[in-house]
Structure formats: C-alpha cells, structure tokens
Amino acid sequence: MKNKGKQIVLVVVILIALAALVKSMGQQASYERILVDTQANKVFVKRISSNAAVEYPTSSPFSKGNNAYPALKCLNCEAVFGVKEKPIIESTEEMPASPQVMGEITPPTWPKCPVCGAVANAMVPVLPEGQKSMDVAGPVQLIEAE
Numbered sequence: 001m002k003n004k005g006k007q008i009v010l011v012v013v014i015l016i017a018l019a020a021l022v023k024s025m026g027q028q029a030s031y032e033r034i035l036v037d038t039q040a041n042k043v044f045v046k047r048i049s050s051n052a053a054v055e056y057p058t059s060s061p062f063s064k065g066n067n068a069y070p071a072l073k074c075l076n077c078e079a080v081f082g083v084k085e086k087p088i089i090e091s092t093e094e095m096p097a098s099p100q101v102m103g104e105i106t107p108p109t110w111p112k113c114p115v116c117g118a119v120a121n122a123m124v125p126v127l128p129e130g131q132k133s134m135d136v137a138g139p140v141q142l143i144e145a146e
C-alpha cells in the first residue's frame, strides 16, 4: 500500500524534527560572550554555559591562567578594556534564585573609559566577520563594575 509508506515517511520526518528541536534547545543552554585577554591582548568569543555561573577573570585560550574579562570598547577613543564583574551572589539571600537573572549580560552601571574618561560611551567590541578573535592594542586596562 502506498499510503502506509507515506505514513512511515511522515513518522520518520517527525522524529527527525523532534530530534533537531531537542538538540537546538540544548544549544540554547549556552551563550557567546566577547571577552578580552589582558595578558595576550586578544579579544575573543567564548561560549559560556548558562547553567553555571561564571566568575571573571576566566580562562583564555591565548594565555595561561585566568586573564579574560568581559570586553568593552570605548566609542570615543576606541580603547578596548575589561570589566571586573563581581559574581552575582551576594545580597540576594532574601530573593529566591532565578535562573533568568543569570542570563542577563548587560553591565549593571554605565562604564567609564579608563583611557579617556568618557562615560556611557562604550559598547561590546565587534569581531570582524568570520573571526573568533582579534588583536587589540595593549596594555588592556580594567575597570571595576559596581
């Protein structure tokens, strides 16, 4: 029967679609973040799992030890600098931990450029298309996140 063959094909197609869906949902459990390695003077993309809290500095493929911070680029003087983010643990004892809060990657305060002093004039640096890392002029400065 031709009909039965069609049904089997349909079931197979649905199974493949389901498998692809599960796979893509699994991939959403991580996100990419632009970091700067203060030792190697490299800006690079790091894939971070959203299931675990990340503490900065974190490891970098370009140097030994933990030298990578979330990167920002000053729109005024074009300097790339790192942000010393504090782990998001303290002062939330009364609130139940929400997994959604962990996914937020916006800086908590407006950053100030450590090179030229411009305030609220920085954005996450953009890597050239197709590249996962790029050199930046060092030394890379760091700012404290409040």
Ligand SMILES: [Zn+2]
Binding pocket: 074, 075, 076, 077, 078, 079, 113, 114, 115, 116, 117, 118
């Ligand atoms: Zn600047």
